Amino acid sequence: MKPIADLDLVLFDLDGTLVDTAPDLGGAANQVRADLGLPPLADVLYRPVASAGARGLLKVALELTPDHPEFPVRRDAFLAYYRARLTQRSAPFPGIAQMLLAQELRGRRWGVVTNKPSFLTDPLMRELQLYARAACVISADHVPAPKPAPDSINLALQRTGAAAGRTVYVGDDLRDIEAAKAAGMRSIAAGWGYISPGTPIERWGADAIAATVAELGALLS
Known part of the structure; x- marks a missing residue:
């Protein structure tokens, strides 16, 4: 080159x-899953959508899309969890x-x-x-x-x-x-x-x- x-x-x-940043984005998504009594997903599942923000992460974590009535609540929870752990693993x-x-x-x-x-x-x-x-x-x-x-x-x-x-x-x-x-x-x-x-x-x-x-x-x- x-x-x-x-x-x-x-x-x-x-x-x-x-x-x-994928490890902490995925970690925040897994905290949202934990709120619902769901087990964590592997980091590798979140990596392809890590650049897509809450929309991409919640689609993988919960199969939630922005038109779902629960999306705003889960998105806000995700963002709060992520803000609290920005550089925990990133x-x-x-x-x-x-x-x-x-x-x-x-x-x-x-x-x-x-x-x-x-x-x-x-x-x-x-x-x-x-x-x-x-x-x-x-x-x-x-x-x-x-x-x-x-x-x-x-x-x-x-x-x-x-x-x-x-x-x-x-x-x-x-x-x-x-x-x-x-x-x-x-x-x-x-x-x-x-x-x-x-x-x-x-x-x-x-x-x-x-x-x-x-x-x-x-x-x-």
């Missing part, structure tokens, strides 16, 4: 790209810390653009000691429309003063690549993340695919 040149800013999705993926440090040593800024709400994003980033290092931290509730709309990425460009042509977005979901394209920037698909069933990663239309964090580091070198 040839490195992506002329970059001033690297933007990352959060869940499944920078941080492995951590940056292996190699992420070194990769971020390498960007900083090059004088290159990095930031986060996520569909997670800020009341979860900000404390998670702070507890992992990443918040102060990021050039921007943009959550879904900061903009009218979340990814795949480009609103949150455009806000990141506004706040950092970076040009779209000198920025790349890294994410583990098709909507990440769609949002980057809509914002007029290059994109890298993160193959180590929570790749959900559906369109194969090779067909997302990303400018590059990094199967591992090491490959991402090479692309950003």
Whole structure:
């Protein structure tokens, strides 16, 4: 893979790209199951939907969809449980810390653009000691429309003063690549993340695919 040149800013999705949050998301879903007297499910069942938020986690945990009358109550319980355990088992993926440090040593800024709400994003980033290092931290509730709309990425460009042509977005979901394209920037698909069933990663239309964090580091070198 040839490195992506002329970059001033690297933007990352959060869940499944920078941080492995699936264990705590699944743990919160299992606490909702426990409220109903149900046994816990294995982490592996939650991983493919970890980027889909409460909707995805509760679908796996309880077969609940947003149109179910119990969904709001279970969603609120899930979010409360998750907020209480944000970094109990969550951590940056292996190699992420070194990769971020390498960007900083090059004088290159990095930031986060996520569909997670800020009341979860900000404390998670702070507890992992990443918040102060990021050039921007943009959550879904900061903009009218979340990814795949480009609103949150455009806000990141506004706040950092970076040009779209000198920025790349890294994410583990098709909507990440769609949002980057809509914002007029290059994109890298993160193959180590929570790749959900559906369109194969090779067909997302990303400018590059990094199967591992090491490959991402090479692309950003």
